[in-house]
Amino acid sequence: MEDHRKSSSNPITTVAAVSTSVEDVNEPIVLLSGNDFYAFPRIDPTEKRMAWIEWSDPNMSWDKAQLWVGYFSSKGEVEKRICIAGGDPTIVESPTEPKWSSKGELFFITDRQSGFWNIYKWDEQSNVVVQVYSLDAEFSKPMWVYGVSSYAFLGNDDQSQKIVCCYRQNGKSYVGLLDHDSGSFSKIDLPFSAVTNIVSADGSFYVEGASASLPVSIAKVTLDEKRTMATDFSIVWSSSEDIKKYTPYFSLPEFMEFPTVIPGQHAYAYFYPPYNHTFQGSSDEKPPLLVGTHGGPTDEARGILDLSVQYWTSRGWAFVDVNYGGSAGYGREYRERLLGQWGVVDVNDCCSCATFLVATGRVDAQRLCVTGESAGGFTTLACLAFRQTFKAGSSLYGIADLASLRAGMHKFEAYYIDNLVGNKQAYFERSPINFVERFTCPVILFQGLDDPG
Secondary structure, eight states: OEEOSSOSSSOEEOEEEOOOOTTOOOOOEEEEOSSSEEEEEEEOTTSSEEEEEEEOTTOOTTTSOEEEEEEEOTTSOEEEEEEEESOOTTOOOOOEEEEEOTTSOEEEEEOTTTSSOEEEEEETTTTEEEESOOOSSBSSOOOSSSOOOOEEESOSSTTOOEEEEEEEETTEEEEEEEETTTOOEEEEOOSOSEEEEEEEETTEEEEEEEOSSSOSEEEEEEEOTTSSSEEEEEEEEESOTTGGGGGGGOOOOEEEEEEOSSTTOEEEEEEEOOOOTTOOOOTTOOOOEEEEOOOSOOOTTHHHHSTHHHHHHTTTOEEEEEEOTTOSSSOHHHHGGGTTTTTTHHHHHHHHHHHHHHHTTSSOTTOEEEEEETHHHHHHHHHHHHOSOOSEEEEESOOOOHHHHHHTOOGGGTTHHHHHHOSHHHHHHTOGGGGGGGOOSOEEEEOOTTOOO
16 A cells, blocks of 8 residues: 555555455555565465565665565454565565465565576475576566566365466566476467466466567466366457458567677567568668667567557568667576666667677668667667767657656656666766767657656
8 A cells, every 4th residue: 555645755655454344444454564665465375374575765676675474463463574585685686476375385486596586485384495496587577567477376276286387588488387396397388479477267377478470468278187288278358359460561570689898798689670571672772770779578579569660660671679788587687787877788788789780781781770768768869879870760758867857756766767877977977968969860859748858
């Protein structure tokens, strides 16, 4: 619960209990308070314990957080509390998504040791955290919104030991089955290559996902009797049911890895070559390139979620969606490349990607353009102001003044910009608005009148 009555800029955040009785409309009862943020309050099947995530400024939840378990008193208050993960100052981790199994076992996801969000289990008797399965892949994602569900228990009976989960590895999303007793793990082949949420049902599960040719959809996946493989995949809801008639025009992306300005270091992107089934480009002409400064995580579904990609590729352009340093989906080390370096690492990676595509003969060196919105608009403007790689650019409600952005920031991101930028001098030196004389190529700006920018 966020209480804005005392302060709209710094609301009080708590975990509260709300009566479901129609006649009993009272003030919510505060169960937890004192920290800056709370998420995922989850009560166990016996209703004797509750797990939750909490964190404090200046951290974001994916920087450093804590997982706690509290025990309810006879009056319904949280009394005894135990920090399960995130309390050891020698371990940097960001636990997330706690869930209780039907047997009352606590599972959660954290990125301790490897830097990748993997699934763990808490042994209550020994108060020890055990890793269920180890993989250099992300089984969760940064919590920009509440309610993320990256895994689910299959079945409600006490005999079920299977977890269905989604994970991201090398730029692509997958769905897997994990036996949390034996530790065995297997991948389920589904048409989705970008998966966001999973919930379970009896003998089946529902998944939200998309791919390069499927729009955001919800699908029901039925498993065999042993719950080891999918026997049926059916779309129960689609965000765009008539999209299939346009797929002959769609350019399918290629996942690519390219070198950054730091020797031995690489970044990632999705490259969309020009494609139109009714036209063929000249064999002696390389296409112009539009670089999308989206930030992460982006995946194969970008081209169907943002049809402007297909607009350009169907008209002879190449498009590349850059997962520059700081993007999620590649582990903590890659995500933290942007700390203190926003306006440097993202700009370098976007320019490196463009020059790599030129060097490999994919695009025309004289027709490199860049575009982005909001934070991506900042990267676009910074590319144009501080580098000479691109010949033109477009900024959609992009950030031009970092100091102005910081001054108007809400509680959730109040310290996030400081973590990304650093000191006062960096705020000035990386703000394109302070160096308009350095723009040497055409740029178009789209800005809403109600957005101060």
